Amino acid sequence: MAIVYNQNIDGHSVLAIWKIEETEEELLAGLQLKQHELDIISSLNNGKRLLHWLSTRLLLRTMLNTSEYIDCQFDADGKPYLVNSDYHISLSHSYDYAAVMISKEYAVGVDIELIKHKVKTIKHKFLSDIELAQKQLGDNIDGLYVAWCAKEAIYKWHGKKGLEFKQHIHIKPFKLKKKGSLNAIVELPNGTRELSINYFKTNDGYMLGYVASPS
Template sequence: MPLVLEKAVNAHTTIGIWKIEEDEEAFRKGLQLKQHELDFIDSLGTGKRLIQWLATRRLLRQLMNTDEYIDCGMDDHGKPYLLNSHYKISFSHSFDYAAVIISDKNHVGIDIELIKHKIKSIKHKFLSDLELAQPQIGDNTNGLYVAWCAKEAVYKWHGKKGLEFKQHIHIKPFKLKNEGSLKVIAQLPTENKELDVNYFNTKDGYMVAYVSQD
């Protein structure tokens, strides 16, 4: 089974990481898809995007430990949600991996990214000068990916359009490790919110960050 990680991060929240090795047919056999979902995945074609979509839904089923149909929709902001369930969810995928976080209480967000050096060429687009001045970020590829994934996880946690990475999501100084946590300030329309974001670097070169908080 390509489930490489299933971890309870607190009493209410679980994350999972899936290495995508199956083909489309294998994923379809493991899912119950209704006509509107079949119509949607037909629109995706037959490439990587389709397989990643199927993988996140297969992983969601694993984390919820059910063989029943899971009615998963997308709201007007593009945030996934479950109809007829109190669980809150977030999806991410990158190349050969899919990631899902679920919680029966907290709002959640998750991001997974393959680490590439080219992130240095866009760092000024998502980081402020103060953030770039932090030595653990600066010109450090891993530090830049922690910052990117943390901001993406916070964006998904918020779940609404209009939150800009550089202007509204701010990374506080942290100690860079292979696995750790950091504080992030989100400037929301109604308040400034401090969030605890966890992250880890996988053995095969991916960065994962996630948040679970009200």
């Protein structure tokens, strides 16, 4: 298993990224799985979807540093959680990478994406005209991926259906860097929040955004 990034985000939260180089059999060898999980695996067939599922679970197991069975499930809104554990978790994957974020204290959200030019064709679906007028966004592919990863991380942090990227999450102007942070205004059912989201670009063309904050 190749953990290429492992960072304590604060006193309570950890983010790790794993480059997927193992086969399905090698990943399975490191997991304890019950029948409902084996049923999920059989439905995924082969290929990247299966490798992503297996790698996020094995990375989670490694981060928690346990040989015990880890029961990772999803609630009605699609948010992952650990049965019989008070850790908050967030999972993401894209092509050759899996990312996991865990926290004892805070709700968390993480998103990793392979940077592609086609993001320009969908930018109006997740960014408002006001956001697109920002010079670091517009037609800047890196900037667009920062915004996408930030909004996806916020969505996962919130963990409830109904939060719309364009309508409810607003990226404030920021200075685009290879590694940096930005603030976003989030319109939640119980009021408006301002969150700080960190991001960085990898040397091989991926963008990652993450957030840890009380829910």
